[in-house]
Amino acid sequence: MSADTSPDQAPSAKFYVKDTCAVSFVKGVLEGNGVPSQNAQIIANALVLADLRGVDTHGINRIPSYMARIRQGVLDPLASPTVTKITPVVAQVDGHNSFGFLGAQLGMETAIQMAWEFGIGMVSVKHSNHFGMSAWIVQQAIDADMMSLVFTNSSPALPVWGGKEKLLGVSPIACGAPGGEGGKPFILDMAPSVAARGKIYKAYRRGEKIPLDWALDGEGEKTDDPGKALEGVMLPMGGPKGSALSIMMDVFSGVFSGSAFAGHVTNPYDPSKPADVGHFLLAIKPDLFMDLGSFRERMQYLYERVVGSKKMKGVERIYFPGEIEQLTHVDRMMSGIPYVEAEIEALNKEAALVGSEKIEILG
Numbered sequence: 001m002s003a004d005t006s007p008d009q010a011p012s013a014k015f016y017v018k019d020t021c022a023v024s025f026v027k028g029v030l031e032g033n034g035v036p037s038q039n040a041q042i043i044a045n046a047l048v049l050a051d052l053r054g055v056d057t058h059g060i061n062r063i064p065s066y067m068a069r070i071r072q073g074v075l076d077p078l079a080s081p082t083v084t085k086i087t088p089v090v091a092q093v094d095g096h097n098s099f100g101f102l103g104a105q106l107g108m109e110t111a112i113q114m115a116w117e118f119g120i121g122m123v124s125v126k127h128s129n130h131f132g133m134s135a136w137i138v139q140q141a142i143d144a145d146m147m148s149l150v151f152t153n154s155s156p157a158l159p160v161w162g163g164k165e166k167l168l169g170v171s172p173i174a175c176g177a178p179g180g181e182g183g184k185p186f187i188l189d190m191a192p193s194v195a196a197r198g199k200i201y202k203a204y205r206r207g208e209k210i211p212l213d214w215a216l217d218g219e220g221e222k223t224d225d226p227g228k229a230l231e232g233v234m235l236p237m238g239g240p241k242g243s244a245l246s247i248m249m250d251v252f253s254g255v256f257s258g259s260a261f262a263g264h265v266t267n268p269y270d271p272s273k274p275a276d277v278g279h280f281l282l283a284i285k286p287d288l289f290m291d292l293g294s295f296r297e298r299m300q301y302l303y304e305r306v307v308g309s310k311k312m313k314g315v316e317r318i319y320f321p322g323e324i325e326q327l328t329h330v331d332r333m334m335s336g337i338p339y340v341e342a343e344i345e346a347l348n349k350e351a352a353l354v355g356s357e358k359i360e361i362l363g
């Protein structure tokens with residue numbers, strides 16, 4: 001155990017877990033809950049990739065809430081998504097209430113196949129669930145040398161601009177492009193709120209405070225208490241612009257696909273009914289207008305121009321979108337992924353429920 005084990009151990013004391021151990025732990029819990037092995041592998045890889053990239057809000061700590069949905073009968077562990085071709089470059093995936101990771105993975109795989117042949121592939125995913133961190137689907141496209149757009153809608157957490165009730169999702173907008181030869185890809189993955197709601201859940205789990213500009217409590221007052229923030233609303237980034245981006249995610253992912261929309265996607269912590277999330281995925285071949293080598297050279301030039309830009313006072317380094325997460329990924333592959341004690345306990349409780357192996361701590 002590499003954590004601080006002093007008697008007055010801080011709530012944020014860290015326990016480190018190797019990524020491969022985290023994957024086999026998650027796979028064990030999923031299989032114990034009835035998820036077929038091949039599907040469990042896809043889900044485990046995506047969740048652990050989030051933790052490796054430092055997006056801890058959307059990593060394996062989501063397992064207890066996902067397993068609760070299986071136990072409540074509102075997420076089908078046995079289901080697998082199916083795909084229907086609509087045109088040579090358009091397909092629709094029906095998630096059949098399976099894990100969102102599966103519909104998104106199949107959807108992007110299908111979009112990539114179409115883009116290889118025709119330059120572009122568009123997939124709409126319906127009747128799906130939460131798919132965690134969007135960047136893992138962007139990465140799936142980058143691994144195939146593709147540019148991508150990855151949209152999803154999500155349960156209400158934000159007011160519309162001028163409103164005071166939760167109506168819009170904190171639905172992330174994500175896109176990516178392969179980088180220069182040996183260089184950094186472009187990966188934008190951002191929620192349209194000041195902060196992702198998962199960051200509030202994480203602070204709540206860890207007994208930490210949140211910045212005052214993230215959310216309002218149930219009375220509409222600013223709060224640094226994550227528990228009170230969860231009773232209130234998240235604040236959109238950039239006022240009406242964040243609100244408009246969230247509506248855009250709902251148009252493309254919800255209205256267009258045939259899934260729930262306009263505030264009707266079910267919260268992942270609400271056991272009353274399936275989530276019915278929709279996604280929108282687009283893969284684009286980057287060498288449509290020039291060869292791939294030239295595209296990569298131009299991406300490398302863009303990267304160097306961005307990170308080499310003159311820095312404002314107090315800034316030590318400028319990063320390309322996605323670069324901080326890639327650096328964290330490299331670090332965590334070496335040091336392991338840090339979790340706090342309460343998180344390890346919650347995860348092991350899930351393992352105990354199905355008799356799968358406990359999580360192995362580095363020590």
Ligand SMILES: NC(=O)c1ccc[n+]([C@@H]2O[C@H](COP(=O)([O-])OP(=O)(O)OC[C@H]3O[C@@H](n4cnc5c(N)ncnc54)[C@H](O)[C@@H]3O)[C@@H](O)[C@H]2O)c1
Binds near residue numbers: 132
């Ligand atoms: N599936 C869902 O329903 C859902 C809902 C909300 C959020 N999420 C996930 O939550 C995660 C966190 O979202 P977020 O909005 O809090 O992300 P964030 O604010 O941490 O990062 C947003 C983007 O800004 C870039 N960035 C951050 N700091 C930077 C810096 N100093 N220099 C250059 N670029 C920088 C990041 O690389 C990223 O692309 C995302 O992975 C998102 O997919 C998922």
